[in-house]
Amino acid sequence: MASRTPLLLRGLTGDPAEGHVILTHREVFGRRLYANSLIRAGLAIVFVVGAFVAHEADLIDPRRVRSLVVLGLFMAAYDLPLFLVGRRFREPEASANASDRLRYVMAAAIIADFFVLALMVNVMGGARSPYMAFYLPHVAMSSVLLYRRDAVFFTALAILLVVIQVVLETTGLRAPTFPLLGEEQFPPMRARTAFEIVGVYASLLVLTAVLLVSVVDRLRSRERDLRIANERLDRLSRLRRDFLDIAVHDMRSPVGASLMLLNNLGEGLAGPLQPVQQDWVDRSRLRLERLLTLLHDIETLGDLESDDPASTAIPVSMQTIVEQILDDYGDQAQAAGLHLTIRPHARHSEVMGVPRLLHEAVANLVTNAIRHAAGSGAVFLSTERIVKNGRPWIRTSVSDHGPGIPEEGREGLFAAFSGPARTIGRDGTRGTGLGLSIVRRVVEAHGGEVGLESRPGRGCTFFLDLPALEPSGES
8 A cells, every 4th residue: 555545535524425635544633633632631731730729729638639630640641652643643754554543542532531531520529510511622622633423422422421420410329529518418419400410511512513513624624625726736836847947958958059159150160250140140149148047047946946945054154155256247247347346344244045046146136237237337245234123134235336226117126027127238138037036036035135225327236134143152
C-alpha cells in the first residue's frame, strides 16, 4: 500500500458518500488525537487543581481529595501516550494504515474519560453534583473531533450514564453525600427530581451535539472547498513554473548562440560590414540582449515563487554586495557616461538573506539608474544603519541625478510591467518592466521594505530596508 493514502471527503465531513483527495486519514486523525489529548489533559489538570483548591478552602474532606487526585492522575497517565502518538502521526511521514487505529484509540480514550467522569460524579455527590456538567465538554469533543455517528454514540453514552446515576439514587442503591455541605447526605431522590435531572442534562447534551455537529460540518465543508481550490492553484502554479523553466531553458541557448554570432559579425570576423549592415547587427544585438535580460528576470521571479528565502538565509554583508555591484557594473556605468561610486557606509551592514537574491535586487536598482540617468554625472551606492519602529535596519540606497519621477508617475511603480522601467531610458534602451517588481518581491521575501525618494529634475534615490543582524558581542 502507498505511504500516502488519499483521504475521502468523509474524513472531514463525516459523510462517506462523497470523495476527494484532501489529506491522508492519518493526518486528520493524528491531528485530532493530538488536539483531543491536549484538551483532556487540561480537564485532568482542572480536576486535580480544583480538588486541592477545594481542600485548602476546607470545602471537602481530604479522602475525597485523594480520590479526585487519583482519578485525575489516572486520566493523565493514559493521556500522555495518546499525546505522543498523536504528535507522531500528525507528521506526513507516518503510515496511512494507522488511520482507523487512531480513530479507535481516540474513541476508546473518550469512553475511558466518560467512566472516569462517572466515578468523579459519584465521589462528588452524585446526580446533584456540579461535576455532572463535565459531560458536556466530553460530548463537545466527540462532536468536533470525530464523525457524526461517533457524536451520536457518545451523546447516547453520556445520557445513559446520567440515567444510571439517577436510577441508583432514586432506588436507594446509592445515597451520596454532598461534600460542599459538610458531608451531609442527600435525601432520597424523588421521581419528579429524577425526571427533571435526566430531562435537563439530556436536552443540554443533545443540543450541544446537534449545534456543534452542524457548525463543524459547515466548517469542514468550507475547509474542503478551500483545500480543493488550493490544490488546483498549486497544480496550476507548478504547471506554470515547469512551463517557464522549459521555455527559459529552450530560449536561452539559441538566443545566446545568436548573440554570439552577431557579436562576431559586428567585430568583423566574417569580413567588414557596410554601415547599414553594422546598424542592423547592433540593433539586433541590442534586442537579443534585452531578451536575455527578460529571460533572466523571469527565472528570478520563478525562483522567488518556488524557494523560501527564510530556509536558506545566511548572514550577508550588504556592503560586500554593494562592492561587488561596483565591480560588476562599473564598466557599464562608464560606457553610459556615469561614474559609479560608493558613499561612506555603515560599519556593520549584516542582514539575514540569500546573497544571490539580494545581489539581484541591488543590481536591478543600479541598472535602472544607469539606463535613466545616462550621461548625467554619477550613481551613488550606500549602506547605513537606521532605526524604524525601535528596531535597527540596514538601508541600501542607489541614487542618481537623472530626471526624477513625478508624484503622478509613482503609482504601480513596483508592479510588474509598469512604471518607468517600461519607458525608454536616456541610453536609448527600454527596460523589461520586471526589475523593480523583482526588487520589491526580493525585499518583502526577506521581511524588508522598499521605497523611493525623488524630485523631478533632481534625480531619484531608491532604497531597500532590511532587518539588521546584530554583530556578535552586541545586544
